[in-house]
Amino acid sequence: MTETPPVVLIIDDDPQIRRFLRAGFDIEQFTVLEEETGQAGLRAATLRQVDLIVVDLNLPDTDGASIVERVRAWSTVPIIVLSVRASDEDKVRLLECGADDYVVKPFSMVELIARARAAIRRHARGTQGDPVVKIGRLSLDLANRAAFLDGARVVLSPKEYRLLQVLAQHAGNVVTHNILLKEVWGARNMKNGHYLRILVRRLRRKIEQNPKQPRILVSELGVGYRLASGDAD
Numbered sequence: 658m659t660e661t662p663p664v665v666l667i668i669d670d671d672p673q674i675r676r677f678l679r680a681g682f683d684i685e686q687f688t689v690l691e692e693e694t695g696q697a698g699l700r701a702a703t704l705r706q707v708d709l710i711v712v713d714l715n716l717p718d719t720d721g722a723s724i725v726e727r728v729r730a731w732s733t734v735p736i737i738v739l740s741v742r743a744s745d746e747d748k749v750r751l752l753e754c755g756a757d758d759y760v761v762k763p764f765s766m767v768e769l770i771a772r773a774r775a776a777i778r779r780h781a782r783g784t785q786g787d788p789v790v791k792i793g794r795l796s797l798d799l800a801n802r803a804a805f806l807d808g809a810r811v812v813l814s815p816k817e818y819r820l821l822q823v824l825a826q827h828a829g830n831v832v833t834h835n836i837l838l839k840e841v842w843g844a845r846n847m848k849n850g851h852y853l854r855i856l857v858r859r860l861r862r863k864i865e866q867n868p869k870q871p872r873i874l875v876s877e878l879g880v881g882y883r884l885a886s887g888d889a890d
Contacts, residue, residue, distance in 0.1 A: 662686045662687055662688050663687050663688070663708040663709060663777060664687070664688045664689075664690065664705065664706065664707045664708050664709070665682050665687045665688070665689055665690070665707065665708065665709045665710070665711060665773070666690045666691075666692070666698065666701055666702055666705070666707045666709070666710045666711070667679070667682075667689060667690065667691050667692070667711050667712075668692050668693075668694075668695065668697075668698030668710065668711070668712040668713065668716065668721075668724065669691075669693065669711075669712070669713040669716075669739065670693045670694065670713065670716055670717050671713070672693075674713070674739075675691050675693070677766070678711065678766075678769075679691065680766075681766035681769065681770060682770070682773075685770050687709075690705060690707065693717075694716060694717060694718045694719075695712075695716045695718050695719035695720075695721070695723065695724050696718055696719070698710070698712065698716075698724060699724065699727060699728070702728060702732070702734070707734055708734070708735070708777055708780075709734065709735050709736075709737070709773055709776060709777055710724075710728065710734055710735070710736045710737070711736075711737050711739060711769075711773070712724050712725070712736065712737075712738055712739070713738075713739045713740070714738050714739065714740035714741075714742060714747075714751070715740075715741070721738050721739075721740070721751075722738075722750060722751055722754050722756075724736075725738065725751065725754050725755045725756045726754050726755060728755070729754070729755035733780065734780070735757045735758075735773075735776035735777055735779070735780045736755065736756050736757050736758075736776075737756070737757060737758045737759065737760060737769070737772060737773060737776060738751050738756045738758075738759045738760070739759075739760055739762060739764070740759060740760075740761055740762065741761070741762045742761070745878075745879035745880055747759075748831075748877075748879075748880045749833050749834075749835070749880055749881075752831060752832070752833050752836075752880070752881070753833055753835065753836065757776045757779070757780075757827075757830050758772050758775075758776055758830050758831070760772060772829070772830075775828070775829030775830065776829070776830060778828075778829070779826075779827060779828055779829060779830060788800035788801075790825040790828050790884075792825075792828060792873050792884050792885055793872065793873055793885070794806055794807050794864075794866075794873070795864050795873050796808075797821055797822070797825045799822065799825065802818060802822075804818065804821060804864070806863075806864055811863050811864060812863075813860075813863070816841055816842075816856055817856065817859065817860050817863070819840065819841050820837065820841050820853075820856055820857070820860060821860070821884075823836070823837060823840045823841065824837075824874070824882060824883065824884045825884060827883070827884075828883075828884045829883065829884065829885070830883055831877040831880055831881045831882065831883040832881050832882060832883060833880060833881040834850055834853060834880070834881050834882075835847050836881070837853055837881060837882065838850070838852065838853055841853070841856070857874060857876075857882060860874060861874055872885060873885055
């Protein structure tokens, strides 16, 4: 039995960008749907079962962030936002309103496909309840609350494990500083960013081959952290 190709919905008013995206996703065996306005994109998302939405931040009728928020009201489908804006504030706003990832224009199709597949894998893992997340040498057994490096168990404090758990639930995608602070220490400590920096430094000493050049727990400067997707050395 052949596997059903994933369906991607592209919402972008620029026909050149849509052609570029369609060509790239076609090569990767995606089924591609296209819309050029936010309202048309929302209708398509409700009428068709899609595996991924790629939406431009600047649309003629609405803001891409509004599309994210409206889709998140009823769906957990992965959403990647395309943007010419590269400010940390925009990235944080998009992630905290429900986007899975963002890609800043201009971008390579190879990068976008890699991020798309990571988002789809994460969503599938969440819906199927897969209890084990693997990132290179690191394995995180969510069912048994245990971490293993090259097969050997890593001794973690409760907060170290909780940080890894939250990141693993979004493996391959960035999680903002505020979300991590809230999930690990609670809402009252969201201004204590140094708590997070210290914990990340301590955790890297346990899971990274070279903590000064992390390959597993990666920083997104000014935004947050992510667990690398694919094979990390």
